[in-house]
Amino acid sequence: MTDASTDPWPIFYAVVARDRAKGIFTACTHLGRPPRLRRFYMFAIGGNPSSPSSWTEGAVYALPRDGFRREWGHEWVNTQPVRSVLRIPVGIGDFPLLGSVVGLSGQDQFRRISSQLRVAKRERAATEESRTPD
Secondary structure, rough: OOOOOOHHHHHHHHEOOOEEEEEEEEEEEOOOOOOOOEEEEEEEEEEOOOOOHHHOOOOEEOOOOOOOEEEEEEEEEOOOOOOOOOEEEEEEHOOOOOHEEEEEHHHHHHHHHHHHHHHHHHHHHHHHHOOOOO
């Protein structure tokens, strides 16, 4: 096995009731650089995050690293089936950012958030580029 992620994504996707949510949107932005790097996460679901029906019980799995390749960011892929080495049951109480999940009422809100984040990402990239010495 390899290093475990401290990111909250696995638990979120394990406990959100995807069959009942009318959409899911997640994002993360990084501010600063290591060792002072800070991460800001966003979680949105189509529905009411305060409703117990928006959530379920699930599991987080540990997988062997063999056969995986890094695809993008912190995402790893394997073209072959993989057998887990550990299964950890999780519930809504295990998701540390539950109180930060936003409820969206329609596809327009999902599109608007996505568009606003793309604009913010371009602005951030332009700002960082202007700070980089030639």
